[in-house]
Amino acid sequence: MNSIPQKIKIKDIAEKAGVSAGTVDRVLHNRGNVSDETRRKIQSILDEINYRPNHYASALASKKVFVFCAVIPNCEPGGYWELIEKGLLRAEQELYDFKVVVKVHYFDQYSPTSFAEAMDVVLKQDSAPDGVLLAPLYKPKTLVYAKKMEDLEIPYVFIDSCMEEGNPLAFYGQDSFRSGYLGAKLLFSQRSDVTKIAIFSFFDPGQTPSNQIALRMEGFKSYVEKNNRSCKVLRGTLSANNPEENEAMMKKLFEENPDIKGAAIFSSRAYVVAEFLQKYKLSNVTMIGYDLLEKNVMYLKNNIISYLIAQRPEEQAYKGIKAFSDNFIFKKEVQQINYMPIDILTQENIEFYLEF
Amino acid sequence: MNSIPQKIKIKDIAEKAGVSAGTVDRVLHNRGNVSDETRRKIQSILDEINYRPNHYASALASKKVFVFCAVIPNCEPGGYWELIEKGLLRAEQELYDFKVVVKVHYFDQYSPTSFAEAMDVVLKQDSAPDGVLLAPLYKPKTLVYAKKMEDLEIPYVFIDSCMEEGNPLAFYGQDSFRSGYLGAKLLFSQRSDVTKIAIFSFFDPGQTPSNQIALRMEGFKSYVEKNNRSCKVLRGTLSANNPEENEAMMKKLFEENPDIKGAAIFSSRAYVVAEFLQKYKLSNVTMIGYDLLEKNVMYLKNNIISYLIAQRPEEQAYKGIKAFSDNFIFKKEVQQINYMPIDILTQENIEFYLEF
DNA sequence: ACTGCGACTGTGTGCGCACACAAATATACA
């Protein structure tokens, strides 16, 4: 009654083929040293009986230690990349008994050079990692290292945003264009009288916008083009480390344009703008933002931000590492392109997203 | 460099305590037959060195087969409960090597008696299941069996909706009240001129509404009360198996009330109403619905339904079974109340939710 | 015919643990 479908093991196959377990093991792992004849015989049995190895027993017996490196921007407390790191750690924990180690390497998210340095360290270790997880913030540099890893035959996983030119083992992230598009839709669906909006970005001097943010902005504009062509879109440029300047800039912008009805910002730091809106009591401005940072959530709850669009960063990182283990340990097919859901968060449903 | 933190095993503990592995095993599993003195010694070592057993090795060595039963309504193809079943199967697959079997038992979702019969079968097997997963559609009957299972010391998991009176090992589902509340918010946020809406339900004669649907409706009404008190709410009652009658009813309703601007339905069969709206080209009616059924998705894409609110049924079922394995096999603490995210789906983000 | 060598195949051990069983020790009672 409570019996389990009898599991087929290596020994069974060996018996069926009239060989020893060792030989079956050799064909299973392509270790060579098997005559064509016996290999074919074993293979045909394998094909017909649907052998499914016990990966837990396998991991137990194996001595192999897997080292996966993650290369991500420095994690400010409460910032976006901290969520990514959380996912990495969760995956490492879960794979502990499979002898999986996740090493995190950090770089300065505003410096492509710093990214390159981190990658150099990762790839020039005495023993190469079994896989590298990274966020392709800056296309050109990333491309260089993608090439390098392909030459070294080190599989890599992209999170956050993708690059068509690369050929990762897997990608986990949002369709950034679409999430920008959705942002615009939500902004305009809120009210029918939106004729002027402001969008903000952190373009520091001499820096190219990150891949993802550029795409979100395109998506946003595309929606406006298509559905609210008459709406005026103003741009505000924020500085990463000069709050006073930012405040002055916004003050000027909103004073000169009191008819601004909507605001959007495509990085995760919506709270910078929200803080301003709250301080100056501009409750007539509808705002949308991105990512589930604590401070963003606070302004959502305070009704300063109407909608937050989220992308499950922790899950991206978690699944990124799991892609490696699925590939190496569980021998599962790994789907290459994996768009994460574009979650729409409001005051009413936010609380149910906080622990995920 | 690539070394893993040295794993502590039973043998290590045994050595430290000056006993054999068997004795350590006895205290780890409370198997008794250990003198107070040695148990205390071992326990103190255990406390101080943070021993984490290898559950994979443990499962490998163990002969125990786990049988978990799921009691759910019949799965119509393309219906809600099919998604649940998918999650159950996924969990079973994943736990295959842990000797976990998931047996699904079905009942007629419109008949509490049929539910009771299914539960009787489950509980009166020659060997009792190690856990039961069920959806408490009908409170009173569920309560009876919850009691029974507590007496039999069989842990149970609720999915879909919860019952405060029960004491399940875990619950995975939506906050139904809140999802109804959010539905109303979305309906009204779409346009400012909504003064009359219609809500539909499948109250067949002689039947009590399921727990979840009743709560959603309450939540919906609560929002209207609070924010749009002047809006008139009409009720339409649908029949589960009489399309002609339904059509006639809706026709009459919308003809007599041409000023209906919004429609909502709290079961997963929004497509019944959507089909009508499409057929009669009532494009002026904004509609919201629940759950990611194929047919609902189609009407969302066609712009008949503006928002769908989803609750990840597959994940509910999957996590429900995993709660058992976490409890029995991985000895993890299982959180009792787990509200699933209330996903808001629109044309723009729907495609990213379809494979989850 | 002997050796050496390469291609192929079988055997044995251990991964960390559960559990049946054997062994040792303690306790009771005559």
Added chain:
DNA sequence: TGTATATTTGTGTGCGCACACAGTCGCAGT
């Protein structure tokens, strides 16, 4: 003091697999 019995402890085997190692075999070269 001896025997029977309960209590406590140690040992051995196997779960399914990986992998090191030890064979076996055929064949070329001397």
